[in-house]
Amino acid sequence: xxxxxxxxxxxxxxxxxxxxxxxxxxxxxxxxxxxxxxxxxxxxxxxxxxxxxxxxxxxxxxxxxxxxxxxxxxxxxxxxxxxxxxxxxxxxxxxxxxxxxxxxxxxxxxxxxxxxxxxxxxxxxxxxxxxxxxxxxxxxxxxxxxxxxxxxxxxxxxxxxxxxxxxxx
Numbered sequence: 156x157x158x159x160x161x162x163x164x165x166x167x168x169x170x171x172x173x174x175x176x177x178x179x180x181x182x183x184x185x186x187x188x189x190x191x192x193x194x195x196x197x198x199x200x201x202x203x204x205x206x207x208x209x210x211x212x213x214x215x216x217x218x219x220x221x222x223x224x225x226x227x228x229x230x231x232x233x234x235x236x237x238x239x240x241x242x243x244x245x246x247x248x249x250x251x252x253x254x255x256x257x258x259x260x261x262x263x264x265x266x267x268x269x270x271x272x273x274x275x276x277x278x279x280x281x282x283x284x285x286x287x288x289x290x291x292x293x294x295x296x297x298x299x300x301x302x303x304x305x306x307x308x309x310x311x312x313x314x315x316x317x318x319x320x321x322x323x324x
Contacts, residue, residue: 163242170235171264177231178268182277190216192223225287232288236261236295244299254296261292 156164180188193216197204204212239257248256265288269280 160242160245163238167235167238167242170231170238174231174235174264174268175271178272178278179275180278181275185278186220189220189223189227192227193217193219196223228284228287229291229294232261232265232291233295233298235264236292237299238295239292240296240299244303253300254293257296257299258289258293261296262289265289265292 177185177188190213194212196219197207197212197215201215204215207215236257239261240253243257243260244253262285265285268288269282269285271280272278273280
């Protein structure tokens with residue numbers, strides 16, 4: 156295993172621990188985190204948000220709570236898919252395995268994470284979240300495969316050029 160793969164394997168495990176920690180938050184604590192994220196979104200993207208009353212700001216954050224939560228699910232699992240794929244993918248593997256194995260691993264983790272939430276006070280497991288998480292994993296894996304593909308193309312093109320930058324004939 157190369158040094159990069161070892162590093163990304165460690166990063167994958169650490170990221171899984173971060174996901175687990177967020178999933179272990181009781182419902183009220185998780186809700187506070189989502190409201191805080193909604194407030195930050197308002198401060199960054201809504202003109203004059205700071206001039207709104209505190210009640211209006213909280214109402215806005217509560218209104219966007221569900222999209223914030225869903226975006227967080229997708230994003231955290233996109234990162235997981237990316238990390239798994241970098242740790243797993245190499246050119247010796249068959250094309251379908253480069254996608255399928257990291258995606259299945261990340262999706263299985265998403266399912267176990269949602270199952271875990273069923274035992275956390277104020278939380279529940281949701282099959283739709285598993286599907287969203289699996290989509291995030293797929294997106295992260297696809298990003299890595301796209302980057303690898305572009306890198307290989309660039310490498311092949313640079314190998315075709317001579318020292319003057321002209322393609323050899």
